Amino acid sequence: MIIGRNNVINALQSGKALDKIFLNAKATGDPVSQIRHLASQHGVPLSYVPLEKLNGFNVDNHEGCIALISKVQYHNLQEVISWVVEKGETPLFLILDGITDVRNIGGIARTALCTGVQAIIIPEKGVGALNEDAILTSAGALEHVTVCRVNSLMKAVDELHLNGIKVLASEMTATTKVYDVDFTSPLAIIMGGEEKGIYPALMKISDEKFSIPMKGDFESLNVSVATGMILYEAMKQRSQGK
Template sequence: MKDATTIFGIRAVIEAIESGETIDKIFIQKGLSGELFSELKRTLSKGNFNISYVPQEKLYKLSKGNHQGVVAKISPIAFKGLEETVEPILAKKEAPFFLLLDQVNDVRNFGAIIRTAECCGVDAIIIPEKGAAPINADTVKTSAGAVFKIPICKVSHIKDAVFYLQSSGIQTVAATEKTNDLIYDIDFKKPSAIIMGNEAKGVSHSILKTIDYKAKLPMHGEIASLNVSVACGAFLYEVVRQRI
């Protein structure tokens, strides 16, 4: 069975995958077994899917019928490949502008970030296949439709995207409190990519070791951090300010 964004039932999920639907996330009941489930596993082994193993109660909340232990979320957009997206942008623009999200997993934060990124002229957003917020009705609504206006690429690992962008002459800048350097000290007139991190953990340590610059926003209050969508907006608009 299927509604606007959800498929449930093992056979329905298998058929959706085989027909080329853009599957955003698959929820599988813990301990599931059986011949049909084995067929599903064989189908999943042919691709790289974002899978969560969850209690049965979670599936009842996600579906409206007999889920058979499996629920899948369909993305309302088709995700782009990294190279097929980046290469034409590099060919057309002297100073391209990319945004990488390292496991931002709240759909409303994600939607708000997409909206701001579109307003700031970001050329493409890059997210990981696993650990990122899904693009669902809440994401679309919070983005005010911007999700349909900006390319969103999915990659196996954000670190690989960082290496690829660096090899293409793009400076990579991570938003992190683990530095003394302010965002205002970075020259964003150059081709640039900004990396924003997970709501709780920030940009992962492995990525911080690979990027070109770390930068933070000045904080004068007692609270030590900003919401990631707010911080992202401040970073993106610093790029806009410098390029005006």
């Protein structure tokens, strides 16, 4: 933890990776305004909480502000896109929408690293914390795969489109099957949450939808397992030059 307003400001100004900032909902003053501005500038989630929540951390002199240091280094999406292209690689990104189970996130990160995914894109809110449990489940992969945290997945899709990257959505009712999709072009694949799936507006702006065929009438696959199937199809096609 980073404790106290000035300490949090210094951490933000130095570019230290922060997972979240807890700020007293009643806090006011110039340092508070500066924290809000810097948090927005660096894409760090800011949570307004009652004093009791902050006191629950059992630390002294928190001044109504506590930040949690991130276990993962976050990267700017456009910089990552440019880095991948400059290396002469074809972009293959994952977008995680509403996936809250850290075990699934860890499993996805592990498979992503093994199949050549260059970046995982997550939103500031509505996704499971990339904490020690997630890193453990990923067998350490989260410390090696590039992660981009964005304030809006909708804006991230716009940015991907501007860079010539198609966005595909995994959707269980889609008529196109996963093995009929061309995964050799610059792509980002959206995987939806365990309960609600992909956000409808995000689904709407995706370029193509596909499904994984299944025997029987069982409702769906685990999202980590489904991601693994999709990414190994993508790796197979890219290695064979479909």
